[in-house]
Amino acid sequence: MDCLFCKIVSGEVPSTKVYENDKVLAFNDINPLAPVHILVIPKKHYTSIKDVPDSEMEIIAEIHKVINHIAKEKEIDKTGFRIINNCGEDANQVVKHIHYHVLGGKKLNP
């Protein structure tokens, strides 16, 4: 499949990895919008949340576990951070492999 984030998972496209386990990968966004801007993705390809069956929804909890871990490691757990998931056309989802943006390290716009 021709998917940029699958290629990042496989290593075909390089990335700056922040965290990795058997199911989840986190890496720095190439175009950071805040001092901390990390993308957290499942290693398995899902286009968006619409593509995640109820029976596999625990991957979303796993992603949030990783987000908590990263927030502590990057020391934004006390100052706060934002989690964004763009889903589909109206949300301007560009990369069609589900990903959660984690933004922090400065006061974000409301």
Ligand code: 5GP
């Ligand atoms: P979306 O708009 O789909 O929610 O976000 C896609 C994100 O992927 C954008 O923030 C963009 O900067 C990031 N991105 C696009 N291509 C690459 C890449 O090759 N490497 C990394 N690390 N991030 C990328």
Ligand code: ZN
């Ligand atoms: Zn993919």
